[in-house]
Amino acid sequence: MEGEATIPLFPLEVVLMPSMPLPLHIFEDRYKSMIGECLEQKKEFGVVCQEGGGMKKIGCTTRIAQILRRFDDGRLDIMTQGESRFVIQSIHEDKTYLQARVSYFDDEPEEMTDETNRLISDGIKLLEQFDIMTGTKRDYSLLSRLDQKTISFVISYNDEFTLEQKQKFLEMTSTIQRITESVQFLERLVQKAKLVQEIKEIIGGNGNLRRDVTKRLNQ
Secondary structure, three states: OEEEEEEEEEEEEOOOOOOOEEEEEEEEEEHHHHHHHHHHOOOOOOEEEOOOOOEOOOOEEEEEEEEEOOOOOOEEEEEEEEEEEEEEEEOOOOOOOOEEEEEEOOOOOOOOOOHHHHHHHHHHHHHHHHHHHHHHOOOHHHOOOOOHHHHHHHHHOOOOOOOHHHHHHHHHHHHHHHHHHHHHHHHHHHHHHHHHHHHHHHHHOOOOHHHHHHHHHHO
């Protein structure tokens, strides 16, 4: 998406990425009003990361994909899905909820090489390994059919990545750079998870706990 627009803004302590799901529980009156307007007018709103009292300038729009539950008091459980990235140009406070004038941006065109495709394949395998360790369910056959940019966001959206890491990946305009760095981060997570599992096995195994743990930590 290109150009500019004025959209409702929902600051949250999360980083949303294009094509990625985000479940939300809507309970504040101002956001009940905002979501009601978005449902009625079938329009998107912007999710932007707010952490430590500060709000990032770059976020991601999302549309309401499904209403999961309506409560008698007006609260809602909804499922949303990320769409387009934006930069906040100005904030408007004339409604009960924030609005922002935003400009949209996307990744720059790049030539995907054999090395990029290898990284993507490695990333999917690492993701599967990590999902097994954490008990996460995912359709890997579907994942392998996605385009490179979307796969880069899937890997970058890992729950174990910090908000700072996710925000960095969101702001990148190079698909190749995002794939490269997110796969590197994921590889470290997998190695760390394997080490934790090995230490658990040692604790439940023999009496040489200190020696074996020290040996693995120094490898």
